[in-house]
Amino acid sequence: MSVIYFDYAATTPVCPQAVDAVVEALSHFGNPSSRYPLGREAAQRVKAHREVVAKALGCSPEQVYFTSCGTEGNNWAIRRGVELNRRKGKHIITTALEHAAVLETCRDLERQGYEVTYLKPDRDGHINPQDLAAALRPDTVLVSMMLVNNEVGSLLPVAACVKLVKAYDPAILFHCDAVQGFLKVPFSMSSLGADFVSVSGHKIGAPKGIGALMVKKGVRLTPYLTGGGQENGMRSGTEATAQIAGFAAACQATMAQSDRLSRTAAIKEYTLARLRQAIPEMKVISAGDVPHICAVTLPGYKSEVVVRVLGDAGICISSGSACHKGKPSHVFAALGLPKPWLDGTLRLSFSPASTQAEADQLVSALQQAADSLFTTLS
């Protein structure tokens, strides 16, 4: 069965350039830490790939630490960040919109005696910088704010918030989970100004199992994994040379598509317009500030049933973040949506490769699902 995919915020297909780079890297199997030519060659390759990833992130290669995923970068920055400031206090600020990789890390720190303030979004998934200003305290040690929300596609005011936090107290560390913003909205380490920025490869056409944490120059982050001293002593463990090669190739291939954002935005707009026309009972929760994500709801319907019915027809959409495993989404709940809206939430996410023909099939499958489920329910 051919698959129609509208869940690019969950993960993306590995792009052909990344597949080739991975296969090629697998045959250069040397350990980058080995001193003979085979090892040195592997080290040279990792160096070149780090330069490519650094360019995509707008920072220097020495600021890039490869990780296994976005979750790891978030854990590293938050856990080691609060440790760096342990003499300052035990107060953390984050938002109620964050991915579980941030929220569960904060909850774990709460169990260890930290106090966490969760900033509430407005109805559209936006955070007001003034709420952050009001939450800052002398004992605040770290702020963690995502760049783009993965379920409603809202863009958070990270650069403005970094300025505000640093003006209050430059010692407060700022972490940004930029997993959904990387190569989807323009930003660089310096434009954000954050101390730590985490990204993930599998959201941009790289294989799963690779991500990166960027650390601002001068911030003395401590190692996450101790051992043989790889990643400049910051993350020990033999480098994932093939995944790193795939990550660099995916960055390059994505950056080469200069019209990718306008194409993605256009197909999202087309899909939303068709949905509004074809299924009047469907409500748009958020059209998304970013090109690739929007959220809609079929009030009163069960989103997991709709997702299953569409899945059986070969169409992949999400009832929210793929990480929820059937639990209601904390993000939609934080928006204060009425219960029938909460039940029927669906996230649609797009790529420049998404076509109008695919969108038409999605719309008619959703229309059919809505009709048949309505008949069964009534």
Ligand code: PLP
């Ligand atoms: N942060 C955000 C905003 C995400 O959307 C995701 C994945 O969906 C993650 C973090 C986790 O990234 P990874 O799957 O690479 O661990």
